Amino acid sequence: MINAFQVNNLRSISDSGVIRLAKINVLVGKNSAGKSTLLRVLPLLRQSVEQPTKAPILWYGRLVDFGTYQNAVSSFAREQGVKFDFYMNLSGDANTGRSYEREYLFGSTDSARIYKSLPKVKVSLTIGLDDDDDVGRARSIEVDLGPDLVKVTESPRDWWRLQLLRRWSHEEVKQVLT
Numbered sequence: 001m002i003n004a005f006q007v008n009n010l011r012s013i014s015d016s017g018v019i020r021l022a023k024i025n026v027l028v029g030k031n032s033a034g035k036s037t038l039l040r041v042l043p044l045l046r047q048s049v050e051q052p053t054k055a056p057i058l059w060y061g062r063l064v065d066f067g068t069y070q071n072a073v074s075s076f077a078r079e080q081g082v083k084f085d086f087y088m089n090l091s092g093d094a095n096t097g098r099s100y101e102r103e104y105l106f107g108s109t110d111s112a113r114i115y116k117s118l119p120k121v122k123v124s125l126t127i128g129l130d131d132d133d134d135v136g137r138a139r140s141i142e143v144d145l146g147p148d149l150v151k152v153t154e155s156p157r158d159w160w161r162l163q164l165l166r167r168w169s170h171e172e173v174k175q176v177l178t
Helices: 035-050 110-115 170-177
Strands: 003-008 014-015 082-088 121-127 137-144 149-154 159-166
Touching: 082 159
Parallel strands: none
Antiparallel strands: 003 014, 003 082, 082 121, 121 137, 137 149, 149 159
């Protein structure tokens, strides 16, 4: 379940900070601060999933209209692209306390034992390869699993690079070195 999200470089929002989703959320801010943009992020993602698109995000659809990627990306950070971060709780529903079976996420691998006990996971999607990108192609997708970071990035000539980065604790480093 997604419990929070964060948006960077979308229209007037340079960094929204982490926004926790609750039964009732209240947005307060000055004119043109990005309140309406934040309210339109989740419908934007919904229409992107429900309709076939050339790019990962459908900027113009039946739910919201951001125009094009070039209209949506902040003019002050085009080189950084638009970034969406999603924070999820894999150990169960934080609001109801129910625990869900997560085997389908990890299959029957040995890693399933580690990942099933993770309380939080962060998934990041960065859109926009460069200033000339007019549709908003995916630049990178990161899945932060605590002990591991899975990173998929676009490389030159439309190649994708997959990295699995293991985060070592001091204890693990000592064991390997001794």
